[in-house]
Amino acid sequence: MKKMILLAGVLLLWTGLRLAADPVEGYWVSVDDKTGKITAGWEIYQNGGKLFGKILSIAGFPQDVKADKCKDSYAGFPVSGKVNQLPVTGTPWIFGLTMDKPGQWSGGHVVDPDSGNMYKCKISYRSADGNRYKVDTLEMRGEIGLGIGRSQYWRKSTLSEAGSLH
Numbered sequence: 493m494k495k496m497i498l499l500a501g502v503l504l505l506w507t508g509l510r511l512a513a514d515p516v517e518g519y520w521v522s523v524d525d526k527t528g529k530i531t532a533g534w535e536i537y538q539n540g541g542k543l544f545g546k547i548l549s550i551a552g553f554p555q556d557v558k559a560d561k562c563k564d565s566y567a568g569f570p571v572s573g574k575v576n577q578l579p580v581t582g583t584p585w586i587f588g589l590t591m592d593k594p595g596q597w598s599g600g601h602v603v604d605p606d607s608g609n610m611y612k613c614k615i616s617y618r619s620a621d622g623n624r625y626k627v628d629t630l631e632m633r634g635e636i637g638l639g640i641g642r643s644q645y646w647r648k649s650t651l652s653e654a655g656s657l658h
Contacts, residue, residue: 515595515617516543519654520630520646533654534646536586536615536630543597543615544570545586545632547605549657555581559605566603566610580605586613586632602634611635618645 517537521530533548549555562576569575570587589600595617602613611634618629628648635641 514538514543514591514597515619515628516597516615516630519548519649519651521649521654521657522632522644522646525642525644530647530657533649533657534586535651535654541590543586543589543591543600544584545602545615546584547581548651548655550580551657553580555658557581559583559608562603562605562608566601568601569603575603576608586615589613589615602632604634611641612637 520534522532532550536545564574586602589597598614600613603610614633616631618625620628630646633643
């Protein structure tokens with residue numbers, strides 16, 4: 493009987509860990525690496541085993557602004573219709589990433605709605621360590637190929653903050 497209880501406990505723990513959200517999922521604010529100012533609020537989420545990210549609100553712009561600098565379409569873009577007619581907020585600009593291991597995703601893309609450029613995308617979670625990372629941080633890396641690109645470091649947020657920038 494003790495073995496059955498122990499086995500049931502181990503199975504419950506294992507199931508709970510498997511169903512727990514990946515640490516990259518949730519709400520984040522993107523921070524301009526030159527000015528340190530918040531630029532947008534994001535929701536990072538999984539759908540069908542892939543990782544996506546949509547802008548919830550943008551700082552300094554009307555919330556209904558269209559992505560008019562984008563192309564009509566991009567290979568693999570997860571929303572139908574002309575991309576350059578979509579609103580910046582509510583559209584999944586990060587798409588198609590697959591998990592390398594918990595907290596690290598790659599193999600997808602990000603479209604910059606401000607420039608219209610599409611990049612390969614990697615996302616890595618950086619836990620607050622009190623040294624380099626004062627708070628939980630998301631490294632969002634866009635690359636044009638051969639490892640050439642740049643990273644942005646986003647700060648963990650709440651739905652309230654990420655969704656209410658103006």
